Amino acid sequence: MIPITVVDVRDAESLVVEVLRSGAIAQGPMVHRFEAAFAQVAGTRHAIAVNSGTTALVAALEVLDLHSADEVVTSPFTSVATLNAILEAGATVRFADVRAEDFTLDTDSTAAAIGARSKVLMPVHLFGQAANMSKLTSLAEAHDLHLVEDAAQAVGATFEGRRVGGYGLGCFSLYATKNVTTAEGGVITTDDDELADRLRLLRNQGMRVRHQYEVAGHNYRMTDLHAALGIPQLDKLDTNSAVRAHNARRLSIGLAGTPGLSTPLALPGREHVWHQYTVRVGPHAMLSRDELAAALTERGIGNGIYYPRLVFDYDCYRDHPLIPDASAEALPVATTLTREVLSLPVHPALTESDVDVVVATVRELLGA
CATH class of the missing domain: 3.40.640.10 (Type I PLP-dependent aspartate aminotransferase-like (Major domain))
Structure with missing residues (x-):
């Protein structure tokens, strides 16, 4: 695992x-x-x-x-x-x-x-x-x-x-x-x-x-x-952040060109500390996001969906007086992300071999 x-x-x-x-x-x-x-x-x-x-x-x-x-x-x-x-x-x-x-x-x-x-x-x-x-x-x-x-x-x-x-x-x-x-x-x-x-x-x-x-x-x-x-x-924060960034670079290089998959960006002028490495599984990918997540779990690769719904899209928040007019239709990008995002391992405990396995498995499952 x-x-x-x-x-x-x-x-x-x-x-x-x-x-x-x-x-x-x-x-x-x-x-x-x-x-x-x-x-x-x-x-x-x-x-x-x-x-x-x-x-x-x-x-x-x-x-x-x-x-x-x-x-x-x-x-x-x-x-x-x-x-x-x-x-x-x-x-x-x-x-x-x-x-x-x-x-x-x-x-x-x-x-x-x-x-x-x-x-x-x-x-x-x-x-x-x-x-x-x-x-x-x-x-x-x-x-x-x-x-x-x-x-x-x-x-x-x-x-x-x-x-x-x-x-x-x-x-x-x-x-x-x-x-x-x-x-x-x-x-x-x-x-x-x-x-x-x-x-x-x-x-x-x-x-x-x-x-x-x-x-x-x-x-x-x-x-x-x-x-x-x-x-x-x-x-050891700076050291661990550097290792996370190294793992993220290797993941992005290895996953580049995978059909239907978008890798996360570290934007100019921002030091990304990679708490999560979150890809997007688009509508034209061979597997849906949920199918890919299940397949990775079956292969022993941990993953997470952060987040599967907009934060207010639960029964306990519906009609809440302090959340007026919250609407998925008014938030198209966030709504799309809830269907596509999937986080892959990027933590400092990963070995070089672990990263290779994650890359190879994702590429195989998406037909790269």
């Missing part, structure tokens, strides 16, 4: 043991150490560790004091966490279409989705590549919108030399399969001292000093055990 992902946290053993021996396993010095290292990676003054990537999004929206009539403009082609966080924060969701080239927000569609009640623009840096932050930042500034970056899959990615997470409030996931993992966890990055202070209060039941409550808060804390897992992951 060649898995779609491999989780390897063996480098963290000594730090985990250090925390266990200390007898203090809740949020403490290891979390602070992790935050300092993450802020350096993101290039921001602050990194606030929390207990999940979804929590990071919720907290980022909560400190912006949104109301139900306030709108967040975002992508319909993303993890359900993006939508759930907006709903949990109590805001209204507006969707813009995406670009097939990079799976991120289309700026023309985004401009059309912005209305009088729009308060937040939430681009999603999907699969490890940054959205077009030059154009999206200009849109946000022109319409006086807050920028909240869903960078869950893009730690270390850059746009024109600038790391994602530094354009507004950056929200990262540290789930087990992410490029940097703490098993469960998240981080919010910012250069805004006031927002950083409010986020730290919010994650800690609203208190700065024990039993001195300043706001109605939550328990959004990360533990020292989780932080201990993440510190070595940050130390």
Whole structure:
């Protein structure tokens, strides 16, 4: 079996043991150490560790004091966490279409989705590549919108030399399969001292000093055990990203010319960190996307469909009062992608032989 992902946290053993021996396993010095290292990676003054990537999004929206009539403009082609966080924060969701080239927000569609009640623009840096932050930042500034970056899959990615997470409030996931993992966890990055202070209060039941409550808060804390897992992951992020990029190049070269298959692009001016290597299986391919996925699984090659539906296209979201006018017809590119995308293994644990097997098998199954 060649898995779609491999989780390897063996480098963290000594730090985990250090925390266990200390007898203090809740949020403490290891979390602070992790935050300092993450802020350096993101290039921001602050990194606030929390207990999940979804929590990071919720907290980022909560400190912006949104109301139900306030709108967040975002992508319909993303993890359900993006939508759930907006709903949990109590805001209204507006969707813009995406670009097939990079799976991120289309700026023309985004401009059309912005209305009088729009308060937040939430681009999603999907699969490890940054959205077009030059154009999206200009849109946000022109319409006086807050920028909240869903960078869950893009730690270390850059746009024109600038790391994602530094354009507004950056929200990262540290789930087990992410490029940097703490098993469960998240981080919010910012250069805004006031927002950083409010986020730290919010994650800690609203208190700065024990039993001195300043706001109605939550328990959004990360533990020292989780932080201990993440510190070595940050130390080897650049190395692992380079290996992912190498694997992605080999996959793209090997799969070039496969009938009906489109390989993903690393666009100029953007450092892609390849959380996923996502191909498109077009309508003229020998097998449909689902047929190819099943055939690869049968051959022992892990794969994943991210995402099989638009994020709102589930019964639990139909007629939701905070998701008005969501329509697949208005989002043609994103809708097409849900029928075509398939992610193949690209992780650092792949051997050269593994990559060769993935290429050869895909080409064989599609008649190349």
